[in-house]
Amino acid sequence: MSHPLPHIAIEELLARYHGLLLDAFGVLVDKQGPLPGAVRLIDTLRAEARPWFVLTNSASRLPETMERHYREQGLAIDVDHIISSGMLLTPHFEEYSLQGARSLVLGPDNSQEYVRRAGGEVMQMDEAGEADVVVIADQAGFDLLPGMNRMLSLVLGQIDAGRAPHLVLCNPDIIYPVGPGEFGFTAGGLAAMLEAILIERYPDSAYRFHRLGKPHAPIFAEGVKRLGTDQVIMIGDQVATDIRGANDYGLDSALIGTGLGQAGLHPHAPRPTWYLPDLSA
Secondary structure (H helix, E strand, C coil), X not given: CCCCCCECCHHHHHHHCCEEEECCECCCEECCEECCCHHHHHHHHHHCCCCEEEEECCCCCCHHHHHHHXXXXXXXXXXXXXXXXXXXXXXXXXXXXXXXXXXXXXXCHHHHHHHHHHCCEEECCCCCCCCCEEEECCCCCCXXXXXXXXXXXXXXXXXXXXXXXXXXXXXXXXXXXXXXXXXXXCHHHHHHHHHHHHHHHCCCCCCCCEECCXXXXXXXXXXXXXXXXXXXXXXXCCHHHHHHHHHHXXXXXXXXCCHHHHHCCCCCCCCCCEEECCCCC
């Protein structure tokens, strides 16, 4: 039998940790707007000049787009406090020398702009020819079934011809909370479908997506580097991404009881350091 999680209130958490990494959906906002305590927390962090970042797997909106959206909701989050998985495309393209690479991008216009900023040449979905890179950024912004069929056909055709494209997944989330009791598929679910086909078709191969967002190390490394402190806590609602990623990176974590955190923990799930009911005082 697992031990119950120690509960913590937001005030005590702020007293224990100097730097905060905050998930966005399910922690600060959902589709209905800011979650309880979110506006007050952000205002407090800004007033106290604490180091903090919103660490989001979103790659569907540019940081400046996110800033406008958050401010419309009353959240004073500016671009300097946002680290998105889409932003990590730039160092990834640099690491793998992908500047100028023809890139097929699944996602809306902002996702394509992330790739352009990283140095990629964005292909249109109906273009003939081959792709050097396939980026799954988001589940929206394109006709889903034709887009997935196009991507599948391109990837399989190029692998069979000995010219496998470089595969990148910005957002590994499989689902996200739309609102109370409502959920949606995300980019990670699309990548999981393609990888299932690749495993079945090429069982001895290693054709897999490079994953940039939570729970994988690149986004946590960027967050810790920018925080400039080792007294860091990750607050998230997704055990599989926020909590597992923080634990694997050696950070303390707090599972919040909003968003997907309402489902609690199954017996074999990664255990957070704390349970935080919500952001309210």
